[in-house]
Amino acid sequence: MTDTKSNKMWGxxxxxxxxxxMEAINxxxxxxxxxxxxxxxxxxAHAAMLAxxxxxxxxxxxxxxxxxxxxxxxxxxxxxxxSTALEDIHMNVEARLKEVIGEPAGRLHTGxxxxxxxxxxxxxxxxxxxxxxxxxxxxxxxxxxxxxxxGADWVMPxxxxxxxxxxxxxxxxxxxxxxxxxxxxxxxxDARARMNESPLGAAALAGTSFPIDREMTAQALGFDRPxxxxxxxxxDRDFALEFLSCASICAMHLSRxxxxxxxxxxxQFRFVALSDRFSTxxxxxxxxxxxxxxxxIRAKVGRIFGANTALMMVMKGLPLTYSKDMxxxxxxxxxxADNLMLALAAMEGMVRDMNGQRENLAAAAGxxxxxxxxxxxxxxxxxxxxxxxxxxITGSLVAMAxxxxxxxxxxxxxxxxxxxxxxxxxxxxVLGVENSVNSRMSYGGTAPAQVRIQIKRWKxxx
Numbered sequence: 001m002t003d004t005k006s007n008k009m010w011g012x013x014x015x016x017x018x019x020x021x022m023e024a025i026n027x028x029x030x031x032x033x034x035x036x037x038x039x040x041x042x043x044x045a046h047a048a049m050l051a052x053x054x055x056x057x058x059x060x061x062x063x064x065x066x067x068x069x070x071x072x073x074x075x076x077x078x079x080x081x082x083s084t085a086l087e088d089i090h091m092n093v094e095a096r097l098k099e100v101i102g103e104p105a106g107r108l109h110t111g112x113x114x115x116x117x118x119x120x121x122x123x124x125x126x127x128x129x130x131x132x133x134x135x136x137x138x139x140x141x142x143x144x145x146x147x148x149x150x151g152a153d154w155v156m157p158x159x160x161x162x163x164x165x166x167x168x169x170x171x172x173x174x175x176x177x178x179x180x181x182x183x184x185x186x187x188x189x190d191a192r193a194r195m196n197e198s199p200l201g202a203a204a205l206a207g208t209s210f211p212i213d214r215e216m217t218a219q220a221l222g223f224d225r226p227x228x229x230x231x232x233x234x235x236d237r238d239f240a241l242e243f244l245s246c247a248s249i250c251a252m253h254l255s256r257x258x259x260x261x262x263x264x265x266x267x268q269f270r271f272v273a274l275s276d277r278f279s280t281x282x283x284x285x286x287x288x289x290x291x292x293x294x295x296x297i298r299a300k301v302g303r304i305f306g307a308n309t310a311l312m313m314v315m316k317g318l319p320l321t322y323s324k325d326m327x328x329x330x331x332x333x334x335x336x337a338d339n340l341m342l343a344l345a346a347m348e349g350m351v352r353d354m355n356g357q358r359e360n361l362a363a364a365a366g367x368x369x370x371x372x373x374x375x376x377x378x379x380x381x382x383x384x385x386x387x388x389x390x391x392x393i394t395g396s397l398v399a400m401a402x403x404x405x406x407x408x409x410x411x412x413x414x415x416x417x418x419x420x421x422x423x424x425x426x427x428x429x430v431l432g433v434e435n436s437v438n439s440r441m442s443y444g445g446t447a448p449a450q451v452r453i454q455i456k457r458w459k460x461x462x
Contacts, residue, residue, distance in 0.1 A: 026324075027084040029092055031331050036075045038124035039089050040068050042117060042200060045220035047108055049213050055111065060104040067101040068093075090117050111212045113204035115234040115322045120200040122330065124221065126243050129337045130192040133246070136344035137185045138462065141178055143351040148174035148455055153448035155433045156271065156361035157370055164368030167433040170356050171451040177257055178458055184250040191246055195239035198223035202233035205321040235321040237311070240333050244308035247340045251301040254343050258298040261350065265291050270360045275353035278346065293346045300343045307332035365433045369398050369408055374430045374439070383422050393420045 044065055051061035071093055074080040086092045091114075098105040151170030158168035198218035201208065207230045214226035227233035264271035278293040314328045372394050379390035396419045401408050409431040416423045429435055440446045444454070 023084060026087060028088045028327050028330070029082050029084055029086065031334060032089045032118075032121075033075075033082055033092070034334060035089055035121045035125045035330075036080075036093070037072065038121045038128075039093055039117070040072045041124065042120045042217075042221065043093070043108060044068055045217045046112055046200060048220065049216045050107075050110060052216060053211055053213050055210055055212070056107055060107055063101045063104045064097070064108050067097045067105065070100055071096050088114075088118070089121070090114050111203065111208045111210040112200065113202075113234075115204050116199045116202040116230075119202070119234050119236065120198065120221070122237075123195060123199065123239055126239050126333065127192065127196065127222075129243060129333075129341075130188055130195075132337075132341055133188050133243075133250075133344075134185065134192075136341055136348070137181050137188065137250070140344055140348045140351065141181050141185070141458070141462065143348050144174050144178045144181070145455055145458060147171075147351060147354075147356070148178065148451060151356050151358070152451045152455070153437075154356060154358050154361055155365040155437055157365045157368065158446070164364070164370050166373050167365045167370050167436045168446040169437050169448055169451055170358075170361060171448065171455070172446040175451060175454050175458075177253070178454075180253045180256075181250070182458070182461075184246065184253060187246045187249065191239070191242040193224075195242065196222075196224045197227040197233075198225070199227050199233035199236070201226060202230035205231055205234050231321050235318070235326075237315055237326065237329050240329055241308070241311055241315070243333060244304070244311060244336055247336050248301070248305045248308045251304040251340060251343060254347055255298045255301040257347065258294040261294040261354070262291050262298065265289075265294075269364075270357055271364070273355045273357060274350060277353060278350045293350055297343045297346055300339050303339055304336045307336040362433070366409075367407060369401065371408055371431045371433060371436050372398055374436045375408060375427065378427055378430045379420070379423075382424075382426065383420075 047056065047061045047064040047068075050056035051058050056064075071080065074096075080092075080096070082092055083095070086095050094105065094108065097108065148171040151174070154170035155167050156170050156173065157164045158166050158173070198214065198221060200217045200221070201212050201214040218224070218226045227236075261272065261274065263269055265274050274289075274291055274294070276289075279289045279291055311329055311332050314325055318325055375397065376387065376390040376394040379385045379393060380387050383390075385393070397408060397411065397416060400415060400419065401411055404411075409428060413423070413425055413427075416427065430439065437446050438448065441450060444450065
């Protein structure tokens with residue numbers, strides 16, 4: 001008999017009472033059905049191994065193989081009916097397999113548990129995301145290299161505190177992001193290599209008494225080796241945390257670049273023109289062209305980093321081995337992966353389409369006393385002054401130019417000599433922005449020749 005009073009306490013949504021609430025909180029099929037292909041791949045590898053070791057007959061293994069392929073076809077074709085009563089993707093597939101092939105379906109689960117099964121499925125899915133992550137990074141780096149090559153000698157202002165600091169080149173600025181995303185690429189490859197161990201065969205937590213061949217299933221699923229400790233294998237989610245960590249750092253890099261594109265595309269800067277494909281208009285102001293794609297990329301780091309923090313909190317207090325808390329691992333990773341790949345693709349598209357406004361960049365590069373450091377360096381290099389004295393003299397000349405509403409190259413030699421008598425006309429050779437960037441020939445510097453060296457280095461790396 002249903003207790004209507006307690007039903008009201010549970011809330012109107014769960015009219016069937018506590019059983020309905022338990023089903024709702026316990027079921028994961030609403031999201032883990034995304035791992036259907038990985039679940040079926042793991043089951044096929046497990047069945048083939050059971051047959052090879054004599055645990056399962058060849059006829060049963062063949063029936064299971066054919067049945068699983070049928071189910072995969074149904075899922076991919078949208079004909080599969082998922083049931084929350086069956087909790088998760090594993091039980092949904094197994095129940096359907098019994099309908100398709102009958103009694104042999106019950107033998108598939110020999111020598112394994114849902115614990116090692118879900119760990120294997122999730123690892124396979126996450127590994128696919130690492131591969132997609134790598135592909136997205138390679139495409140973005142390629143787009144940045146194209147921009148760097150095209151503008152290796154374009155001058156633009158370099159900033160600290162968002163204040164004009166020294167002239168740099170467009171190519172050098174693009175290559176800074178190549179370095180950032182290159183580190184992301186390194187992290188992705190490193191994490192993927194570390195996570196590529198198979199949990200399959202660890203069973204519930206202690207391994208199994210059946211004479212299984214874990215090397216065989218690991219190889220069949222593309223893993224480098226089976227995991228070495230069954231307790232760790234079923235309770236490890238480091239691979240998911242590393243994916244979210246890599247994704248968080250990359251999203252932060254994407255957000256930094258997106259912020260620059262928002263600033264650069266503004267009417268106040270006009271450093272870049274973004275394509276219509278990655279901009280939107282205003283519903284009321286016809287002159288507006290909004291960098292919405294960049295703004296949305298800028299925001300993605302919030303949800304991706306949030307997913308990282310959320311999974312850390314889920315895992316932080318769990319004793320060995322498996323606890324149902326770990327069902328909360330997937331939705332965070334699924335959402336982060338979706339949004340990361342969208343952000344990477346959008347940024348690649350924007351970078352390929354954007355047009356650097358060379359004249360505006362050059363005009364900005366020559367303003368804001370951007371060659372003041374070059375003047376101070378000249379005073380040290382040519383006149384032999386201590387740098388602190390050169391810094392003071394340069395500051396006085398900047399103040400003089402500012403007072404007259406001009407830039408340093410616009411001062412006359414006589415005006416400069418009124419501050420320091422030994423200054424000669426040769427000083428004007430270092431005050432032009434082109435001369436400034438060409439002089440920065442230290443390794444990793446902004447000189448076009450150095451930029452081209454770095455472009456070639458990255459092309460060779462890739």
